Amino acid sequence: MVGPVTLVEKIWDQHVVHRAPGEPDLLYIDLHLIHEASSPQAFDGLRLAERAVRRPDLTLAVEDHNVPTDSLFIRDTMGRAQVQQLRDNCSRYGIEHLPHGDARQGIVHVVAPELGLVQPGMTVVCGDSHTSTHGAFGALAFGVGTSDVEHVLATQTLALVRPRTMAVNFVGLPPVDVTPKDLILALIASLGANGAHGYVLEYRGPVVDAMSVEGRMTMCNMSIEAGARAGLVAPDERTFEYLRGRRVAPQDAAWDEALAFWRTLRTDEGAVFDHEVTLDVSDLTPFVTWGTNPGQAVPLGDSVPDPATLSEPTQRAAAERALEYMGLAPATPMRQLEIDTVFLGSCTNGRIEDLRAAAEVIKGRQVLPRVRMLVVPGSMDVRREAEEEGLHIIFQQAGAEWRLSGCSMCMGMNSDRLQGSERVASTSNRNYEGRQGTRARTHLVSPAVAAATAVTGRLAAPSDL
Amino acid sequence: MQVFTTHTGRAAPLGRSDVDTDQIIPAEFCKRLTKTGYADTLFANWREDPEFVLNDPARAGASVLVAGHNFGTGSSREHAVWALRDWGFRAVIATSFGDIFLRNAFKNGLLAVALSPDVVERLAGCAERDPAFEIEIDLDRRDVRADGGTWTFEVDRRARWLLLNGLDDIGVTLGSAQAIGEYEGRRHSWLPALRRGELATGRPAEHGVAR
Ligand code: SF4
Numbered sequence: 137m138v139g140p141v142t143l144v145e146k147i148w149d150q151h152v153v154h155r156a157p158g159e160p161d162l163l164y165i166d167l168h169l170i171h172e173a174s175s176p177q178a179f180d181g182l183r184l185a186e187r188a189v190r191r192p193d194l195t196l197a198v199e200d201h202n203v204p205t206d207s208l209f210i211r212d213t214m215g216r217a218q219v220q221q222l223r224d225n226c227s228r229y230g231i232e233h234l235p236h237g238d239a240r241q242g243i244v245h246v247v248a249p250e251l252g253l254v255q256p257g258m259t260v261v262c263g264d265s266h267t268s269t270h271g272a273f274g275a276l277a278f279g280v281g282t283s284d285v286e287h288v289l290a291t292q293t294l295a296l297v298r299p300r301t302m303a304v305n306f307v308g309l310p311p312v313d314v315t316p317k318d319l320i321l322a323l324i325a326s327l328g329a330n331g332a333h334g335y336v337l338e339y340r341g342p343v344v345d346a347m348s349v350e351g352r353m354t355m356c357n358m359s360i361e362a363g364a365r366a367g368l369v370a371p372d373e374r375t376f377e378y379l380r381g382r383r384v385a386p387q388d389a390a391w392d393e394a395l396a397f398w399r400t401l402r403t404d405e406g407a408v409f410d411h412e413v414t415l416d417v418s419d420l421t422p423f424v425t426w427g428t429n430p431g432q433a434v435p436l437g438d439s440v441p442d443p444a445t446l447s448e449p450t451q452r453a454a455a456e457r458a459l460e461y462m463g464l465a466p467a468t469p470m471r472q473l474e475i476d477t478v479f480l481g482s483c484t485n486g487r488i489e490d491l492r493a494a495a496e497v498i499k500g501r502q503v504l505p506r507v508r509m510l511v512v513p514g515s516m517d518v519r520r521e522a523e524e525e526g527l528h529i530i531f532q533q534a535g536a537e538w539r540l541s542g543c544s545m546c547m548g549m550n551s552d553r554l555q556g557s558e559r560v561a562s563t564s565n566r567n568y569e570g571r572q573g574t575r576a577r578t579h580l581v582s583p584a585v586a587a588a589t590a591v592t593g594r595l596a597a598p599s600d601l
Numbered sequence: 602m603q604v605f606t607t608h609t610g611r612a613a614p615l616g617r618s619d620v621d622t623d624q625i626i627p628a629e630f631c632k633r634l635t636k637t638g639y640a641d642t643l644f645a646n647w648r649e650d651p652e653f654v655l656n657d658p659a660r661a662g663a664s665v666l667v668a669g670h671n672f673g674t675g676s677s678r679e680h681a682v683w684a685l686r687d688w689g690f691r692a693v694i695a696t697s698f699g700d701i702f703l704r705n706a707f708k709n710g711l712l713a714v715a716l717s718p719d720v721v722e723r724l725a726g727c728a729e730r731d732p733a734f735e736i737e738i739d740l741d742r743r744d745v746r747a748d749g750g751t752w753t754f755e756v757d758r759r760a761r762w763l764l765l766n767g768l769d770d771i772g773v774t775l776g777s778a779q780a781i782g783e784y785e786g787r788r789h790s791w792l793p794a795l796r797r798g799e800l801a802t803g804r805p806a807e808h809g810v811a812r
Binding site for chain 2: 166167218252
């Protein structure tokens with residue numbers, strides 16, 4: 137390597153298997169996560185071509201998208217068949233697999249980090265766009281489609297063109313009620329739903345330094361919602377502390393060796409990013425979405441925007457369409473919006489820290505009787521930890537449903553779907569049309585706002601209670 | 602991989618931007634186990650609207666979809682590409698594409714062509730006015746011809762080469778098996794590797810069903 141380089145370039149160069157001028161690089165993949173929904177056709181392809189899985193030992197399968205969270209039986213026959221297919225494929229190819237009902241099952245992007253499988257400097261892929269979550273460990277992690285899943289199964293590599301790099305500097309002192317979810321929603325609103333297209337984002341600055349690894353996962357998770365290829369945070373003492381003693385983290389002498397290497401994983405002094413943005417978070421307040429993509433977000437204290445004020449015609453048309461779908465009138469204060477359902481969970485905000493934040497708000501209070509609140513831990517380990525802390529009692533006494541782990545209402549592929557045009561405050565990552573049910577209306581929020589909203593029945597911050 | 606050299610077909614204007622893959626194919630249809638047979642699922646929710654462009658009988662047989670900006674954003678589901686392909690589309694023209702969608706498209710012989718906003722607008726306008734309006738796309742020359750104009754587009758060199766020759770992507774990579782093996786010999790010994798049965802507890806979650 138010549139001269140100072142960014143972290144992304146460092147990791148990239150360390151994984152090049154083959155490089156030729158004018159060609160994409162052939163990049164080695166250290167960890168391949170798979171789930172039932174995006175892998176069946178990849179295994180079929182392997183079988184048809186009579187190919188082997190090159191590195192079953194670098195592959196982990198989890199059941200998460202299809203599984204119900206109120207029972208261990210998948211009532212839907214197609215969902216059941218897809219899960220069965222994953223089980224058959226894993227046993228045929230010798231791939232480790234965490235089935236629905238196992239004490240370590242959960243959402244793939246929650247499970248892999250908590251087992252210590254994701255480590256700094258690694259390349260991680262999964263047939264799932266929110267693979268970007270794992271960037272929180274200083275790993276280069278991104279989603280791929282089923283053809284690439286097959287490619288990785290067969291070769292443990294991908295042919296890729298190196299993405300551009302963007303530094304995202306968070307500066308200032310975030311107010312107490314502002315969470316990582318609010319930071320990332322504010323960032324996406326300022327960049328636009330496609331503003332980071334073609335880039336890998338490196339989140340930096342004092343705000344990120346002071347943020348927990350869980351919070352970094354929330355931010356990296358939603359990098360894709362700004363159109364970015366991936367997002368990451370340079371590993372630091374918090375990262376190492378998180379990893380120490382995890383089930384598959386290195387131990388003893390290997391730990392020391394790994395640690396010495398991990399400490400080299402930083403953007404060099406003087407390295408130049410292709411683009412750089414800075415966001416001062418000092419005046420930020422909780423953020424919520426009003427529209428049908430995650431970039432259509434405003435501070436909770438604001439009102440539904442008026443499309444007429446947008447000068448750019450395609451943006452105006454998109455805003456009009458979004459308001460129509462969402463059933464909203466311009467200039468309605470966000471705090472006046474009545475919510476039918478509250479969903480706390482997903483790979484964005486289904487970790488223990490998120491459940492704690494919501495429990496703290498809802499403790500000793502009641503979910504409004506007309507509101508339904510679902511609490512879905514991101515993994516069975518999170519669920520166990522929460523129960524050890526008594527969080528489930530807090531949620532149940534408030535009137536919320538305490539569920540098993542899975543993707544649940546984040547995406548309408550399992551039995552947790554919204555009916556009709558219900559309005560939901562959701563801690564997940566996508567407010568697309570039909571995402572949580574055919575006509576469901578989604579407002580993306582942080583766990584604290586979700587909990588406060590469940591109490592008041594309208595979008596609310598904890599300080600409103 | 603399906604060969605793509607050149608294609609001339611009628612254009613259908615979608616008239617929307619930021620079309621995410623949840624719109625192209627809702628999640629409920631991603632429970633199927635096959636790689637084909639998705640024609641009925643394309644834009645399933647929008648097709649409930651009789652006014653939706655693809656419901657117009659005059660648009661039957663259109664094979665080039667003209668979208669706005671940021672087409673195929675969001676989820677990695679390759680089903681979105683399968684649905685477009687099964688409906689009969691051979692190419693999508695937009696000002697930009699979701700990264701994962703773009704890769705998925707090429708892997709299935711669906712050409713995703715990014716052109717400048719004014720050109721996309723012009724082509725969409727022509728298609729709006731005339732259901733018989735045709736667009737020609739030539740991957741070898743890397744250009745689009747329609748309405749008397751010619752515009753070149755960028756395409757990943759490897760993807761273009763694979764498509765023009767109908768080569769098997771994985772087969773080509775396996776040609777580098779030796780380099781892959783050598784790389785594996787250089788990997789840090791402490792990087793995680795799993796044995797089957799190492800993580801799964803083999804027992805059900807202690808807490809049983811939800812309460
Ligand atoms: S929780 Fe939602 S975003 Fe995360 S993996 Fe599951 S479906 Fe995807």
